[in-house]
Amino acid sequence: GNSVTQMEGPVTLSEEAFLTINCTYTATGYPSLFWYVQYPGEGLQLLLKATKADDKGSNKGFEATYRKETTSFHLEKGSVQVSDSAVYFCALSGKYKLSFGAGTTVTVRA
C-alpha cells in the first residue's frame, strides 16, 4: 500500500538558515504529492503540491520537486523566518484518502 517516510525532527534553525525536510514515498499508480503545514494551535493547511513527475510545487518561498526516479518530494526553503516555525507533513494521495508522514517539527530562532 501507500506510505510516506519523513525525516524525523525536531529541527531547530536560526533565522535565514537553509531548511530541507526529506520525504520519500511508496505508492502504486501515479499519486499526487503534498506538503501540509500546521502552525501552533491550528489545523493543517496546504503549503504546496505536485500532481505529476518532475512537477515543482512552490509557495511562500518553499519548494519541492516530485522525483519519480528517487520516489522523493523533499521540501526546501532558502532562508527561514521565525514565522516558519510549525509542523510540516508530507502526504500522498490515494483513492479517497491521504497518507501522511509522521510530521517534522521545525523551530526557527531569532
Next chain:
Amino acid sequence: NAGVTQTPKFQVLKTGQSMTLQCAQDMNHEYMSWYRQDPGMGLRLIHYSVGAGITDQGEVPNGYNVSRSTTEDFPLRLLSAAPSQTSVYFCASGNSGGQQETQYFGPGTRLLVL
C-alpha cells in the same frame, strides 16, 4: 466562507462515555473525512464520505461511527470512549476526494479520555 468548522475544540471524557464530534463545511464539497493525529504517527484516516448518504471506513475505523445526512455535516460518534481514543481529531473536505485535489482541514478537536 467559514470553511471547515469543528466543535468542540477540547473535550474530556471518562472511559465508557459517548460523544459526538461535529464537523461542518460551507464549500459545498461532496467529500468529507475524519482523521486522528497521534504523536509520531502523522494523521490516519478514520472514516470518509463521498456524498450525502454514502460513508466508508478508513484505516482506523474501530470504535467510531459516522453518518452523512446532509452535504454540509459529517459528525463522528464515539459510542464507548476508551483511553486509546485520546487524540486530536481533524475533519477535512474536498470537492470529490480525487487524487489531485487539495483537502481543507478544520482546526481540530482535542479529546482526552480518562
